[in-house]
Amino acid sequence: MAGRQQDVQTLVQRLARRYQRSNSGLAEDLRGLLRSAPHLDAPMRxxxxxxxxxxxxxxxxxxxxxxxxxxxxxxxxxxxxxxxxxxxxxxxxxxxxxxxxxxxxxxxxxxxxxxxxxxxxxxxxxxxxxxxxxxxxxxxxxxxxxxxxxxxxxxxxxxxxxxxxxxxxxxxxxxxxxxxxxxxxxxxxxxxxxxxxxxxxxxxxxxxxxxxxxxxxxxxxxxxxxxxxxxxFPLPGPAELEEALMQYCGDENTEVIDFLVQVLAGYSFADAERFVMTAKRKAVLSGERLFDTLLASAQEHFRTMDHADRLQIALDLMQDSELSQRRVSELTGVSRDTLRRRQRDR
Ligand SMILES: Nc1ncnc2c1ncn2[C@@H]1O[C@H](COP(=O)(O)OP(=O)(O)OP(=O)(O)O)[C@@H](O)[C@H]1O
Ligand SMILES: [Mg+2]
The missing domain is CATH 3.40.50.300 (P-loop containing nucleotide triphosphate hydrolases)
Incomplete structure (x- = not known):
């Protein structure tokens, strides 16, 4: 087991022989394993x-x-x-x-x-x-x-x-x-x-x-x-990031995905996946819903960004997602007044 492939194979062979009579199905499965596993003499049989x-x-x-x-x-x-x-x-x-x-x-x-x-x-x-x-x-x-x-x-x-x-x-x-x-x-x-x-x-x-x-x-x-x-191979754009996040989250919650796509802009797929996996583990340990953990992690990350970026993300969310002004304000902490004003100026 500690990297001694041949020993393991010998052991499996021995077990296959031992169970030949009492459990021939198991014995056949074991032999099948041996046949498909890489082997020193026939590495890819x-x-x-x-x-x-x-x-x-x-x-x-x-x-x-x-x-x-x-x-x-x-x-x-x-x-x-x-x-x-x-x-x-x-x-x-x-x-x-x-x-x-x-x-x-x-x-x-x-x-x-x-x-x-x-x-x-x-x-x-x-x-x-x-x-x-x-x-x-x-x-x-x-x-x-x-x-x-x-x-x-x-x-x-x-x-x-x-x-x-x-x-x-x-x-x-x-x-x-x-x-x-x-x-x-x-x-x-x-x-x-x-x-x-x-x-x-x-x-x-x-x-x-x-x-x-x-x-x-x-x-x-x-x-x-x-x-x-x-x-x-380029870094993912918003559309690719969205598709990948859906894959990683297995979550249809478009509200969180929309927010994540903005927050993780410029990230690689591997970085985005790591972000989601960390949230998944956290959700399991805390018993929270993945949706809530993801949202909290996204918001935490969001708060580390500088003011201009946060404002930009809020405005993009208003424009590109289905979220209401109230919800965007809740997610980003940008006041509805500011959002309204900036949108008028655009
Ligand atoms: N295009 C993609 N779509 C979905 N998931 C991806 C994609 N690219 C990377 N990932 C995720 O990130 C992980 C690491 O990706 P991968 O090893 O292919 O990167 P790489 O381009 O070979 O990077 P490196 O240059 O560091 O070797 C993958 O196992 C996968 O989970
Ligand atoms: Mg690689």
């Missing part, structure tokens, strides 16, 4: 990848993480981003049609955007839509090996990814770069990306390489050029 998981030559640590996919809640996306992602998906789903026209699907996509806007989530969603595993390259392990080893590590990962259809994700390129203030290591990282992208030229169209970064400028132009698709 359910996807038919017979190659062993690539390991670093020195540390024997795995160079990739495999996302065993369950259902993924589709990310909330602006229309252009959604269109780009769907095309990427369709190019791979319908590659026969492309081939008839003498074309191949895009092989490499770069996701650029600030933290917490859905880059990793989108990669998981894509893999799930294509019904292939998501392989995440563990950059830290790849880089921790001594310099000369990086190239062979990458080849191992690529061979593994090529062996069966998959989405290979190079996640958070820049975190690795930033964590290391060593110039040589950053250079090594750039080299790593270049090697990877050169290698994918002869990739099977059945696999897709994705990379995610907060800072596109970390990559040099030669690298940029190799990506067939570049998708910019």
């Amino acid at each position: 359910e996807h038919g990848n017979a190659a062993p998981v690539p390991l670093d030559g020195d540390s024997r640590q795995s160079l990739i993480r495999t996302d065993h996919l369950g259902p993924v809640t589709p990310p909330v996306l602006t229309r252009p981003v959604r269109a780009q992602l769907e095309q990427l998906r369709d190019e791979h789903r319908l590659q026969d049609r492309l081939r008839e026209a003498g074309l191949t699907p895009s092989r490499a996509g770069l996701f650029v955007g600030p933290p917490g806007v859905g880059k990793t989530l989108a990669a998981r969603w894509l893999a799930n839509e294509l019904k292939v595993p998501l392989l995440v390259l563990d950059l830290a392990t790849v880089m921790s090996s001594y310099l000369g080893r990086t190239g062979s590590n990458i080849r191992k990962v690529l061979d593994y990814a090529k062996a069966s259809p998959s989405v290979l994700l190079l996640d958070e390129l820049d975190t690795v770069a930033k964590r290391r203030d060593d110039e040589a290591e950053v250079g090594e990282l750039k080299r790593l990306v270049t090697v990877l992208l050169q290698e994918i030229d002869d990739w099977p169209a059945s696999s897709l390489l994705l990379a995610a970064t907060n800072h596109g400028d970390l990559l040099d132009p030669a690298v940029w050029r190799r990506f067939d698709v570049i998708i910019n």
